[in-house]
Amino acid sequence: xxxxxxxxxxxxxxxxxxxxxxxxxxxxxxxxxxxxxxxxxxxxxxxxxxxxxxxxxxxxxxxxxxxxxxxxxxxxxxxxxxxxxxxxxxxxxxxxxxxxxxxxxxxxxxxxxxxxxxxxxxxxxxxxxxxxxxxxxxxxxxxxxxxxxxxxxxxxxxxxxxxxxxxxxxxxxxxxxxxxxxxxxxxxxxxxxxxxxxxxxxxxxxxxxxxxxxxxxxxxxxxxxxxxxxxxxxxxxxxxxxxxxxxxxxxxxxxxxxxxxxxxxxxxxxxxxxxxxxxxxxxxxxxxxxxxxxxxxxxxxxxxxxxxxxxxxxxxxxxxxxxxxxxxxxxxxxxxxxxxxxxxxxxxxxxxxxxxxxxxxxxxxxxxxxxxxxxxxxxxxxxxxxxxxxxxxxxxxxxxxxxxxxxxxx
Numbered sequence: 001x002x003x004x005x006x007x008x009x010x011x012x013x014x015x016x017x018x019x020x021x022x023x024x025x026x027x028x029x030x031x032x033x034x035x036x037x038x039x040x041x042x043x044x045x046x047x048x049x050x051x052x053x054x055x056x057x058x059x060x061x062x063x064x065x066x067x068x069x070x071x072x073x074x075x076x077x078x079x080x081x082x083x084x085x086x087x088x089x090x091x092x093x094x095x096x097x098x099x100x101x102x103x104x105x106x107x108x109x110x111x112x113x114x115x116x117x118x119x120x121x122x123x124x125x126x127x128x129x130x131x132x133x134x135x136x137x138x139x140x141x142x143x144x145x146x147x148x149x150x151x152x153x154x155x156x157x158x159x160x161x162x163x164x165x166x167x168x169x170x171x172x173x174x175x176x177x178x179x180x181x182x183x184x185x186x187x188x189x190x191x192x193x194x195x196x197x198x199x200x201x202x203x204x205x206x207x208x209x210x211x212x213x214x215x216x217x218x219x220x221x222x223x224x225x226x227x228x229x230x231x232x233x234x235x236x237x238x239x240x241x242x243x244x245x246x247x248x249x250x251x252x253x254x255x256x257x258x259x260x261x262x263x264x265x266x267x268x269x270x271x272x273x274x275x276x277x278x279x280x281x282x283x284x285x286x287x288x289x290x291x292x293x294x295x296x297x298x299x300x301x302x303x304x305x306x307x308x309x310x311x312x313x314x315x316x317x318x319x320x321x322x323x324x325x326x327x328x329x330x331x332x333x334x335x336x337x338x339x340x341x342x343x344x345x346x347x348x349x350x351x352x353x354x355x356x357x358x359x360x361x362x363x364x365x366x367x368x369x370x371x372x373x374x375x376x377x378x379x380x381x382x383x384x385x386x387x388x389x390x391x392x393x394x395x396x397x398x399x400x401x402x403x404x405x406x407x408x409x410x
Contacts, residue, residue, distance in 0.1 A: 024409040025102055028111050028333035037325040040119055041295055042255040043182045046239050049084060050190045050277055051261035056289030060232045063240035064259050071293030072302050078364055079263045080312040081352035082285045083278040085137045087262040087312065090352060092141050094316035094334035097352030098361055098404050104140045111333045112316045115324050122181040124149050126168040128161050128188025157189040158196055158234060165238045169245050185242065193231035203230035213275035225267060254295055258315060261288040270384040278354035280384045281362040281369035286351055303342045309366060311349040314339050335403045350400050363396050
């Protein structure tokens with residue numbers, strides 16, 4: 001791709017790589033100062049891997065969509081990266097994935113999970129990954145968490161997701177009712193797409209093709225999209241089982257529910273032969289569903305406009321500040337915002353790239369993205385086309401540099 005020859009911005013990008021070239025971290029930047037919380041809420045995050053933002057609606061995901069209407073649905077929410085593991089890193093650590101290699105090397109637990117442990121939360125992560133991915137990545141994020149849900153995936157994604165749903169419900173039934181709990185339920189059947197044989201007589205599922213692109217080429221775009229949406233609908237039905245059981249047990253009244261995805265999924269939207277994710281920062285790959293449903297006593301505090309730009313980085317500070325008794329400034333442990341603070345908004349966020357161990361990143365807005373690359377950058381629109389003759393807001397660059405170095409020991 002062509003790139004700009006703008007000396008100020010190129011210099012800033014070069015400095016980015018100098019700033020983050022440290023191998024020690026200080027996270028949080030200052031020790032947490034906390035206040036005891038009476039009757040802390042349970043926290044449930046339901047996510048689908050590779051879930052497009054435009055497939056969160058009353059037709060494709062009716063149960064989650066209808067449930068979300070009791071809270072707030074944000075229409076311009078961006079994932080922390082265009083690939084699973086750097087995005088989950090950004091969600092749980094609330095900082096860019098450019099820190100990921102160093103954090104995993106030093107076995108840094110997210111301060112969010114540490115705070116949950118301090119408050120005696122019962123914690124688990126129910127996910128559709130196979131055993132190898134669990135051990136490589138899940139255990140790195142959930143380091144020092146005992147009895148984590150880890151098992152091999154020896155069935156289809158759809159069957160595994162059904163089993164993890166039942167396993168989550170069994171775990172919840174056995175939780176100590178005198179203690180709060182946190183659960184992350186992460187479905188994987190969209191990586192097919194996959195659903196039970198008797199779920200649809202129209203859509204075609206696939207466990208045999210190695211990529212979305214090959215499957216789409218085999219069945220055609222329309223058939224692929226039908227299969228994908230059928231898988232979304234199936235996972236929505238599994239999530240409904242969890243929500244219904246929480247309602248029956250009266251746990252839902254004191255539970256914060258967050259609905260989202262790790263990244264989006266392109267259907268060759270940009271007419272560049274791209275299917276799936278991890279290849280660009282356009283909306284179809286980086287913009288994801290997001291809804292937050294709070295207990296009744298807090299709902300009137302969530303007044304932020306639904307079209308505000310929000311990101312995965314905002315989840316942890318919202319929970320830490322308002323529900324977990326953390327008094328520190330958010331900047332001590334996050335680059336995100338408190339969603340219950342209507343006065344603080346952003347018009348951009350910093351997204352990581354596929355793999356996360358490189359220093360690739362992008363400044364993402366609703367209308368364009370600035371991709372960082374060694375010694376150069378590319379400004380692209382929402383169709384992944386280069387934008388020429390447009391000045392860059394260098395304040396974004398300066399703030400991005402600060403995000404990428406804030407928790408490094410210089």
